[in-house]
Amino acid sequence: MSPTTARKRLSREESQAQTRERLIETAQQLFVANGYGGASIRDIANKAGYSQGAFYSNFSSKEDVLLELLRRHMAAEAAQLSRLMSNDGRDSERMLAELDVWASTLNQDADWCMLSIELQLHANRSKTFAAEYQKVWDQHRFELGRVIGQLFNKLGRVPPEEPGELAAAFMALSHGLALQRMSTRPDSSGRLIMAFLRGLIANAERENAE
Amino acid sequence: MSPTTARKRLSREESQAQTRERLIETAQQLFVANGYGGASIRDIANKAGYSQGAFYSNFSSKEDVLLELLRRHMAAEAAQLSRLMSNDGRDSERMLAELDVWASTLNQDADWCMLSIELQLHANRSKTFAAEYQKVWDQHRFELGRVIGQLFNKLGRVPPEEPGELAAAFMALSHGLALQRMSTRPDSSGRLIMAFLRGLIANAERENAE
Amino acid sequence: MSPTTARKRLSREESQAQTRERLIETAQQLFVANGYGGASIRDIANKAGYSQGAFYSNFSSKEDVLLELLRRHMAAEAAQLSRLMSNDGRDSERMLAELDVWASTLNQDADWCMLSIELQLHANRSKTFAAEYQKVWDQHRFELGRVIGQLFNKLGRVPPEEPGELAAAFMALSHGLALQRMSTRPDSSGRLIMAFLRGLIANAERENAE
Amino acid sequence: MSPTTARKRLSREESQAQTRERLIETAQQLFVANGYGGASIRDIANKAGYSQGAFYSNFSSKEDVLLELLRRHMAAEAAQLSRLMSNDGRDSERMLAELDVWASTLNQDADWCMLSIELQLHANRSKTFAAEYQKVWDQHRFELGRVIGQLFNKLGRVPPEEPGELAAAFMALSHGLALQRMSTRPDSSGRLIMAFLRGLIANAERENAE
DNA sequence: TATGAATGAGTCTTCATTCAT
DNA sequence: TATGAATGAAGACTCATTCAT
Incomplete structure (x- = not known):
């Protein structure tokens, strides 16, 4: 104006x-x-x-937009995780609280999760795309794994599986729930993910530290 | 003749x-x-x-084969679950052992899980298919939920979420892991699912029974 | 029973x-x-x-049924005409009355006329069928032409066109009207055909028959 | 530019x-x-x-071309009729002469008439097309009817049927003859149509116009 | 950069016809 | 005679992509 x-x-x-x-x-x-x-x-x-x-x-092609979406996805997830990881020194209570926030973010945009699934599906079908995808995925898995490892560490417990494995499992849980949510069901992904996480912690052996 | x-x-x-x-x-x-x-x-x-x-x-159409596959999927899953559910009177140790077998079965055929995902995706896109799909899904969710409920019950613990919700989450976990497995990663779905389950149990409040 | x-x-x-x-x-x-x-x-x-x-x-083929229908069509039309032609000796009033009946028959079954059109269309497209069709058509045209010629003759008038030509025109009129009737319009084919016929007669020169 | x-x-x-x-x-x-x-x-x-x-x-579809052809057909017929209708003040001899020209035009292009038939047949089978077709058809029928009504009027005679009905009949005659012409027969449509028209006029009652 | 007509391969589906039973 | 699964060609239509403007 x-x-x-x-x-x-x-x-x-x-x-x-x-x-x-x-x-x-x-x-x-x-x-x-x-x-x-x-x-x-x-x-x-x-x-x-x-x-x-x-x-x-x-x-340049249809796949090219998908790559662009992948890049943005990566950037956004990296941003999410960097918040979680900036807590290196914090206590475990604070970490759990922030994970809670992170988990509830997952629900906000089911589209976001569905895109993740589309990316994953397409990576299973296109060699060229798979290469790019793998990089993003591995990094995300690694960083989320690190957060999880730290958490168990702070709590003085031994993760029941390799932290990267657990990270992949949480992402799988989140994707699978998004898939269901598309149909009809109300949204409780974040709450479920946290329930699973707390369960894992509760069940983990105490470190024989000291 | x-x-x-x-x-x-x-x-x-x-x-x-x-x-x-x-x-x-x-x-x-x-x-x-x-x-x-x-x-x-x-x-x-x-x-x-x-x-x-x-x-x-x-x-009669492309969707018709998918319906046939859905029916078979349903039958197979029903068979799986009926084995789990036949343990009504058994003790909790025995139930966990059988769940272990069931979970490791999930891995055996990654195709089977991927089909499950395709069915779910198509249900999200086709009204006609969604109706049929919903029936199968709801029943499966209900029955798996019942097994989970019994298990917590036997152990004298309160499930941290409604059993049907937990059932859906285990299915989501299993589907999400299948999606990942397609790409490259080795298979540990069953083990992870059981880790999550044991964690949930460990973390559940004891019932104020009696 | x-x-x-x-x-x-x-x-x-x-x-x-x-x-x-x-x-x-x-x-x-x-x-x-x-x-x-x-x-x-x-x-x-x-x-x-x-x-x-x-x-x-x-x-033996799809066209074979059409040929069978052609034969039946031919037979039915021949029967219709044979009634008209049996009036060789009758007076012109009687002939007109019978033509009236014949014309009103045309309306009764629009399907009948539409079949005629389908036969004609297919004859335009299939050599093999055209040969058979031509025979039936020529005979029908000839006989209806003869009836018309006799009518003018009895009335002491000269047909304005060759009787076979007039016969073809009446059949065209009847088919064209059937085509229209299929859509929506009420049925008045027979009445129109007779109006046209009476017009032709009224306009015909008197024979210089001494 | x-x-x-x-x-x-x-x-x-x-x-x-x-x-x-x-x-x-x-x-x-x-x-x-x-x-x-x-x-x-x-x-x-x-x-x-x-x-x-x-x-x-x-x-956009196969039917779409047919619609385009229908529009052109309509435009061409409207042009034809507008010539006939521009004679409002002329005497009846002149009108008949122009109708003669119009009638002979009908023969020139048998394809044009066959297209008319195809349009009519398709209108009988497709709801979507029928709606468009009806508009064109009704207008053409109305305008040709008006020309015919004027002609009888000029000649001081009463049409034996409602003019629109007669218009439809002439169109039916023309279409039916086109159908026949496709097969083999030489072309005399225009001549026949005029013969029928003159006959109708000759047979029409004189108006009791004082 | 942006247009959209044009391409050629591909989509699901239907057809008339054959053939083992 | 009658069945209906199977064929191979053809149906209308959509797609990712190219290219002259």
């Missing part, structure tokens, strides 16, 4: 970025709703308000 | 049954490998050694 | 004839409703209560 | 229009030759020199 900005609402670069952004968001929506194979580029472009050509001006 | 013709007639019925069986098996393989949407009827028929028409002589 | 007849309700030959008859009738219905190309043998056989094989036990 | 680019840009638009035009013309040919159901999109596209995809870039 202000005289200066109104005239040239978006610079060329901004407009291009907007195009790309809208295409990415629309692609995510449709991949989640219909699956990677079930979402067509025509639909993505049209729903975002552009032509198919616009899509190919921004991405 | 006569001894001579009976052999021939049977071989014809057998041949038809064989056709159907091979199509079903091939469909399952391809659904698991490429997803429901990614598996084409042409591929299914050809890989099974038949024409596309043969497929439509046996199934 | 009576002990003797109930047991063997239809002799083998009767039963076979019935099968054939039902297939023919169903084929006619579906050809009229969906067109020759739009009616499938599967549908015909199923709607008649038989298998596809039964169809091929009675007819 | 600049003289140099304008030529190129136009030639692109022209090229697109040409594609569409060729597809439409080829569709018309094949609909007439094989019927709507008998003409495949593959054949239409190939015969026009394009891929099937090109067809779907220009039309």
Whole structure:
């Protein structure tokens, strides 16, 4: 509305970025709703308000958007985890509390989890994609594992399985619950994940430390 | 009816049954490998050694095979559970031991779990299929929940969540792990599931019985 | 129910004839409703209560039923015309009255006319069928032309066109009206045909017959 | 806009229009030759020199081309009739002369009439198409009826049937004759239609106009 | 950068017909 | 005669991708 900005609402670069952004968001929506194979580029472009050509001006192929989504997914998860990991020195009570927050975040966006599943499924089917995917996955698994390991450590308990293994299991639990949630069921993923976590801790042997 | 013709007639019925069986098996393989949407009827028929028409002589549509697979899945899972549930009077140790067997069975066939995921995904996308799917799912959830409830009961503990909820979570865990296993990782689903279960039990409050 | 007849309700030959008859009738219905190309043998056989094989036990091909229908059509039309032609000696009033009856018969069964159109359309597309069709058509045209010629003759008038040409025109009129009637409009074919006929007669030059 | 680019840009638009035009013309040919159901999109596209995809870039479905043909048919017939109707003040001799020209025009293109029949047949079978078809048909019937009514009026005679009914009959006659003409017979539709019209007039009662 | 017409392979499904029973 | 599973070709339509503008 202000005289200066109104005239040239978006610079060329901004407009291009907007195009790309809208295409990415629309692609995510449709991949989640219909699956990677079930979402067509025509639909993505049209729903975002552009032509198919616009899509190919921004991405080299269908898989290319999925890679972009993967990168964003990775970044977002890394951000989540960095909060959890910044507690290196904190006490265990505080860690559990923050894990609680993290778990309840999982529920917020079922789409987010469904995208994770689509990425995983596509990695099972495309060699090129699998390579990229593996990197992200391994890192996430490693870092979440570290958090879990620290937690057990702080509590003076021995994890019943290798921490990375436990991390993978929590992610599996979260994905599997997202899959169910899509259908009908009310959402209790975060609460369940914490229940499982507390159970594991309770059952873990005390370290013969000292 | 006569001894001579009976052999021939049977071989014809057998041949038809064989056709159907091979199509079903091939469909399952391809659904698991490429997803429901990614598996084409042409591929299914050809890989099974038949024409596309043969497929439509046996199934009314692509979704129809998936329904058949759903029915078989249901039957198999029901069989699994009925073994677990036949322990009504048994002691808790025995129940845990049998759950151990059941959990390790889950790993044996990753395909089986992936099919489960494909079924769930397709139910999220097809109204017609969702109706049928829901029935199977609810029943399975209910029965597994009952087993879990009994187990806590025998041990004199209060489940930290409604047993049906816990059942769903164990299934989610198992499906999520199957998704991961497809890619690369070695298989430890059963062991993890039991670790989680024992943890839950350990952490459960004792019943104020008596 | 009576002990003797109930047991063997239809002799083998009767039963076979019935099968054939039902297939023919169903084929006619579906050809009229969906067109020759739009009616499938599967549908015909199923709607008649038989298998596809039964169809091929009675007819050598899809066109073969159409030929059978053509033959019946021919026979029925011949019967109609033979009534009109039996009036050789009658006076013109009597002939017009009978033509009136004939014309009103046309309305009775729009299906009948639509079948005529289907036959004509198929004759335009199949060489083999065209040959058979031409015979029937020419004969019908000739005989109806003869009736018309006689009528003008009795009335001492000269037909404005060759009688066979007029016959063809009346058949065209009747078919064209049937085509319209299928959609929505009420039926007035017979009345219109007679209006046209009376007009032609009124406009015809008187014969200079001395 | 600049003289140099304008030529190129136009030639692109022209090229697109040409594609569409060729597809439409080829569709018309094949609909007439094989019927709507008998003409495949593959054949239409190939015969026009394009891929099937090109067809779907220009039309949303098979029925969509038929609708385009219907619109053109309507436009052409409206043009024909507007010539006939511009004679409001003219004398009856002049009107008959123009009707003569109109009638002989009908013969010129048998394809045009066959298309009319295909349109009518398809309207009998497709709800969606029927709605569009009805509009065109009703308007044409109404306008031709008006011309016929005027003609009788000028001649001081009472039409033997409601003018719209007579209009429908003339169209039926013309369509029915086109059907026959496809097979073998020489063309005399226009002459016959005029013979029928003159007959109707001759037979019509004089108005008791004082 | 963005357009969208055009491509060619691929989708699910239906067809007329054959053949072992 | 009658069955219906199986065939192979063809049906309408969709897709990811290319390319001239």
